[in-house]
Amino acid sequence: MNVVVAGSGIAGLTTALHAHEAGHRVTLVTKGALGDGSTGFAQGGVAGVYGPGDSAARHAADTLDAGAGLSDAAAVDVLVRDGAARIAELIARGVAFDRGPDGELLLGREAAHSHARIVHAGGDATGAAISRALVAAVRATALTVVEHAFLSDLIVHSGVARGVRLLRDGEVAELEADAIVLATGGAGHLYAHTTNPIGTTGDGIAAALRAGAAVADLEFMQFHPTILDAEPAFLVSEAVRGEGATLLDEDDRRFVFDSHPDGELAPRDVVARAIARRAAEQGASVRLDATMIGAERLAQRFPTIDRVTRERGFDWAAAPLPVTPAAHYLMGGIVTDLDGRTSIPGLFAVGETARTGVHGANRLASNSLLEGAVFGARAAAALGVSTPALRVAPAVPAPSPMVRRDREAAPAFSRRALQQLMWREVGLLRTERGLARALTTLRAWIADAAPPTTVASHEDANLLLLAEATATAALHRTVSVGAHYIETPELERV
Incomplete structure (x- = not known):
């Protein structure tokens, strides 16, 4: 098959590699340079390595709990069942996840996880390590890469996706395809404050909407609780709280316990709202106190955060950091089945662009990189398989009568x-x-x-x-x- 993959984060790169290895003719198009996008900025890790007392079933239970009852159980089962193979694949492709002196993978814990099951690379540079390894793997193949090409629209004939329309160097070009896989990321730049890199403007989801594809759960934008409250936006990983950091208000109270018994390790939506409310009530930034972790451990475990915060004039080993929430991850998107198929035949979606049903109303930390790898591989395996497109009602709800036309x-x-x-x-x-x-x-x-x-x-x-x-x-x-x-x-x- 002639396959076009749009996007070069973990989902797009994984799809392109698997499709190429399956013998398809693959053209990978990307808005910026190969590897640009949100994956390279991910400080958190990849959930799915289970130590003593932990299991895929417990991981699934935590994912369902975080999703507030709206996660699709079948999709969650696929995520945790296929996760081990995808993590092993990342290691085989050259991702050097952090290991202890005994050579075993180091496992971290983040909010709403019941166990330490998250692998990291370079402490807090997991996404960058994954992106480098997958980009290198793509560069080593014969698949076609088209960089700095903006996806302006899908080409649909007789209800079937047949190609993409691109804007490159001011010129419009069209690529025909037997199958199109959208992996263009989320839409963080809908909001004034976001962790997403420039260019995360929901291009694939918007193109699919214009083509009549079904979307769902766009109202579920996850706001990361702890962004350094100083421009430009810089994320301070949830793993810092997993290591013992606390959130303090102006009175030095750990106020998040007022909202949830798990305090700083409550689900992200709870923590983010608690911070926003407390900051508004007191007219001052909430502070993330990591001083108890110690300068040596902070520098070792979180080298990127340590370097950037110090460059910005903060010594987080000596004093708490001012933090604020910001738009981080879109749980909704183009509706897909368990193999990435959408409601338009020939069109697939993976990663943050897709609404697989895994995340429900609230994404569990470190499930997003895993989702991109798992469902990217599954979409590639489904290419050319004769299965009907997903049957689901299209688009979004009708306008509300409350809305004026002024x-x-x-x-x-x-x-x-x-x-x-x-x-x-x-x-x-x-x-x-x-x-x-x-x-x-x-x-x-x-x-x-x-x-x-x-x-x-x-x-x-x-x-x-x-x-x-x-x-x-x-x-x-x-x-x-x-x-x-x-x-x-x-x-x-x-």
Whole structure:
């Protein structure tokens, strides 16, 4: 088969390698340079190595618990069942996960995990190690790589995906394909504060939406609790809290215990909301105190964080770091089956672009790299297999009657204005009125938008489309669950 894979994070690289090794003709297209994207920034590790007292079943139970009852049990079973083979594959491809003096893999624990089962590389540079190894593996093959190519749209004929339309060096090009695999990452730049690298603008999900593919759970954006509260955004890994760091308010209280008995190791949505509320109440940053871990251990276990924070003027071995939440990981996306098939024949989706059902309403820490590897391999194995496309209703809920059509009420559009609107009204703490206000503004902007011609304007169009779909989905989910939290009416802003 002639296969186009769009995206070069762990999911796209894994898919491309497996498809090439299966004998398919593979063209890998990527928005930036090969290996750009979120994978290389991942400080956390890969869950799935089980020590004494732990098991795949316990890992599955933790994943289901974190997902707040909305994870797909079959998808979770696939994740934990296939995980060992994918971790072994990463090792075989050259990822040097950290090991102890006895040569055994070092296992870490992160929030909402019941056991230490997470492998890391370079302490807090796991994603970078994985990206380097997979990029090197791709470079060593004969598969075609097209860099700096922006995916502007899918080509669909008679309801079947037949290729992709690219924008490269100002020119439009089309690539025909028997199968297309979207692995373009998430949409963190919907928000004013995000851990995602520049360019994470939901391009694959938006292209699939325009083509009529089914999407789901866009309202579930995970906000990482601990981002250094100083520009530019820099993530301070959850593994730091796994090592014993605590969260303190202005009164030096470990306030997260007020929200959850697990305190700092509660699910991410709980910790992130607790930080946001406490910072708003006190008008000051919450602080992450890692001083008890000690300078030597911090430098050894978290060399990247240690270096960057010191370069920014912080000595986290001596004093707590100011932290704030930021948009981190999209649990929703293009709906797929267990092999990456979407509702459009010939179209597959993997990684953060896909909604496999693994994460439910709240992703368990260190399951995302594992998901990319597991489902990337499964999608490649499904290429050419004669199985019907996923049967599911398309697109997003219908508009709410609450939403006004007052175009004149909208401020001038800019990407920054969009991001601030989403942060304020469709962020960590949502209200019904706020979501309706957001949709009114978003639809006014969409009505006035000119057809995109440049990469930046295509990105803006994608962000607008996804912002509307996200706010619509959030307004239609009237019950708080996981990362989607609706404030009670008496707390709504007027």
